[in-house]
Amino acid sequence: MPNNLSAKSQPLFSPMQKIILGICIGALIIYGLYLSQILMLPFLISLILAYLLSPLVDRLEFVFKKRVIAVFVLYFFFFGIVGLGLMVWLPKIINEVTALTINAPAYSQKIETLKTELKTEVEQKYPLIKNMQGFDKLEILTKKFAKEFSFTTMMISIVSIISSISLVPFILFIFLIEGNEIKKTALGLIPNRYFEMILNLTHKISSQLGGYLRAMLIESIILSVLASLFLLALGVDYALIIGGLTGFANLIPYVGPFTAAIPALIVFYLKMKTFNAILIIVAGFCALQFIDNMIIQPIIYSQSIDIHPLIVLCAVILGGTYGGLWGMFLAVPMVGILKVICKELLKEFRFRRQMALEADETMS
Amino acid sequence: MGLDAFWSNIFRLNDVKDVFSILKNIPLFQDLKSYELIKLSKSLHHRSFFQNEVIFREKEPGAGMYIVKSGLVKIFIKTNEGKEHELTRLEKGDFFGEISLIDESPRSASAVALEDTELMGFFRADLLNLMDRDPILASKILMHLAIVLGKRLRQTNLDLKKLQYNAE
Numbered sequence: 001m002p003n004n005l006s007a008k009s010q011p012l013f014s015p016m017q018k019i020i021l022g023i024c025i026g027a028l029i030i031y032g033l034y035l036s037q038i039l040m041l042p043f044l045i046s047l048i049l050a051y052l053l054s055p056l057v058d059r060l061e062f063v064f065k066k067r068v069i070a071v072f073v074l075y076f077f078f079f080g081i082v083g084l085g086l087m088v089w090l091p092k093i094i095n096e097v098t099a100l101t102i103n104a105p106a107y108s109q110k111i112e113t114l115k116t117e118l119k120t121e122v123e124q125k126y127p128l129i130k131n132m133q134g135f136d137k138l139e140i141l142t143k144k145f146a147k148e149f150s151f152t153t154m155m156i157s158i159v160s161i162i163s164s165i166s167l168v169p170f171i172l173f174i175f176l177i178e179g180n181e182i183k184k185t186a187l188g189l190i191p192n193r194y195f196e197m198i199l200n201l202t203h204k205i206s207s208q209l210g211g212y213l214r215a216m217l218i219e220s221i222i223l224s225v226l227a228s229l230f231l232l233a234l235g236v237d238y239a240l241i242i243g244g245l246t247g248f249a250n251l252i253p254y255v256g257p258f259t260a261a262i263p264a265l266i267v268f269y270l271k272m273k274t275f276n277a278i279l280i281i282v283a284g285f286c287a288l289q290f291i292d293n294m295i296i297q298p299i300i301y302s303q304s305i306d307i308h309p310l311i312v313l314c315a316v317i318l319g320g321t322y323g324g325l326w327g328m329f330l331a332v333p334m335v336g337i338l339k340v341i342c343k344e345l346l347k348e349f350r351f352r353r354q355m356a357l358e359a360d361e362t363m364s
Numbered sequence: 365m366g367l368d369a370f371w372s373n374i375f376r377l378n379d380v381k382d383v384f385s386i387l388k389n390i391p392l393f394q395d396l397k398s399y400e401l402i403k404l405s406k407s408l409h410h411r412s413f414f415q416n417e418v419i420f421r422e423k424e425p426g427a428g429m430y431i432v433k434s435g436l437v438k439i440f441i442k443t444n445e446g447k448e449h450e451l452t453r454l455e456k457g458d459f460f461g462e463i464s465l466i467d468e469s470p471r472s473a474s475a476v477a478l479e480d481t482e483l484m485g486f487f488r489a490d491l492l493n494l495m496d497r498d499p500i501l502a503s504k505i506l507m508h509l510a511i512v513l514g515k516r517l518r519q520t521n522l523d524l525k526k527l528q529y530n531a532e
Contacts, residue, residue, distance in 0.1 A: 055496060058496040058497045059496075061497055061498075062497060062498055062499065062500075065399075180406075180493070181406075184409065187409065188409070188410075192411055192412075192413060192417065192419070193418075195409075195411065195485075196420065196424075196425075196426075196427035196428070196487070197427075199409075199427055199487055199489055200425075200427055200468075200488075200489065202489075203488075203489035203492070203493075347425060348425075351423065351424055351425065351470075354423065355421065355423075358442075358446075361446075
C-alpha cells in the first residue's frame with residue numbers, strides 16, 4: 001500500500017494537533033451546553049418525541065410525498081386529539097388535583113395518628129421492638145425513601161417538564177423535518193477513517209433507542225389505562241391521577257411499580273379503614289405487574305434492548321445514586337447504547353488487530 | 365497546501381445536475397423517476413479522499429457502496445505473499461462495494477484513491493431508512509441490486525465452468 005502523500009494534499013494538522021483541537025472543541029461544547037442548560041430539557045423532550053414520532057412521520061411522508069405536509073398533518077391530528085381529550089378529561093383531572101391539594105394535610109394528619117396508634121400497640125405487645133427502637137429506625141428509612149420517591153417529588157418533576165413544553169412543539173417541528181439532514185451534516189464532520197464505523201453505530205443506536213422509547217410509551221399508556229380502570233372500579237379517590245402515575249412510575253424498573261401502589265394504598269385504606277382494602281390494592285397491583293411482565297412486555301419489547309436483568313438492576317441502582325429519578329429512568333436506555341457501542345468497537349478492534357497481525361506476518 | 369479530508373467534508377458544495385446525470389447511469393438506480401432520484405440524492409453522503417487515501421480495506425466490515433463523482437479509484441487485493449494485485453480502476457460514474465448494502469460481511473477487496481477523489485456513499489443504514497420512508501423506492505433499488513448480483517453470479521458460474529473445462 002503506497003504511503004506517500006502528494007505535496008498538494010498534505011494534512012493541515014498533525015494527529016497530535018487534531019487530538020488537542022478535538023479536546024478543546026469538546027470542552028467548549030460542554031461549556032456551551034452548561035451555559036444553555038435551560039434549553040436542555042426542551043431539547044431532550046423534543047429529541048425523545050422525535051424518536052417516538054419519526055416512524056409515524058415516515059409512513060405519512062410515504063402517503064403525502066412531502067415530509068413537511070406529513071408533519072403538519074401529524075400536528076393537526078395530535079393537537080386535535082389532545083385538545084379533545086383535554087376538553088373531556090381536564091375538568092375531572094383539575095377537580096382531583098384540587099381535592100388532593102386540599103385534603104393532603106388531612107391525609108398527613110391521619111397517617112401520623114395511625115402510625116402513633118400502631119407504634120403504641122406493637123411496642124406494648126412486643127417490648128423487644130421497643131428496646132431495639134425498631135419503629136424509629138423504620139421511620140428514618142421510610143422518610144428517606146419517601147423523600148426520594150415521594151408523590152410530591154414526582155409531581156414536581158412533572159411540573160418542571162410541563163413548564164418547558166412551550167418550546168417543544170417548535171424544536172420538535174425542526175427535528176421531524178430536518179432530523180435526517182442534521183444527522184447527515186453531523187456525520188459529514190467525521191474523518192473518512194472512522195466514518196463507516198460511526199455511521200453504523202449511529203444507525204444501530206437510533207434503531208434500538210427509538211424502539212425502546214416507543215415500547216416504553218406504549219407500555220406506560222396501557223398500564224395507566226388498566227390501573228385507572230381498576231381504581232375507578234374500586235371507587236378509589238383520585239383514580240385518574242394515581243392511574244396515570246402508575247404508568248409513569250413503571251418506567252423505573254423494580255422501584256416504580258411499588259412507588260405507584262403506595263398512594264393508592266394510603267387513599268383507599270383511609271377511605272375504607274379495613275385491612276381488606278390494603279389486600280385488594282396489593283392484589284390488584286400485583287395482578288397489573290403480572291399482566292405487564294407476562295403479557296405486555298414480551299409483546300412490546302420483543303425487538304428492544306436485550307440486557308441481562310442483573311445488569312438492569314445494577315444500572316438502575318447506579319442511575320438512582322448519581323442521577324436521582326432521571327438517572328433511574330435513563331439507566332436502561334443508556335446501558336443499551338453502551339452495549340451497542342462496545343459491540344461495534346470490539347468488531348473494529350478485532351479487524352484492526354487482524355490487519356496488524358497480517359502486516360507482521362508479511363514483514364517477517 | 366490543500367485542505368485535508370477533515371475540512372473538505374464541511375465546506376462541500378453539491379452539484380445537483382452532475383449528481384443526477386451520474387445516478388441515472390448507475391444500474392441500481394435506472395428506471396427511477398426524477399422525484400425518486402431527488403429523494404435518493406438526499407440520502408447520499410458526499411466524501412472527499414485525497415491522493416493515496418484508503419477508502420476501505422479488504423476484510424473490513426462493509427457499510428455500503430460508493431459512486432465515483434470525480435477522480436480515480438483503484439480496487440486491489442493482497443496476495444498470500446503480501447503483494448498488491450490490482451483488479452480494476454474506476455472513474456467518474458462507476459460504482460463499487462454494492463454487496464455491502466445487503467449485510468456486514470467483510471469487504472472482498474481494498475479501495476484506494478489514486479488522485480484527489482470525490483465519492484458519493486449510499487450505505488445500508490440509508491437503505492434501511494429509505495425502506496421506512498419510501499418502501500416502493502427501496503424495493504426498486506433492491507430489485508435492481510438483485511439483478512446486478514444475479515448477473516455477476518451467472519458470469520462467475522460461467523468462468524468457473526471454463527476453468528474446470530480447461531483444467532480437464
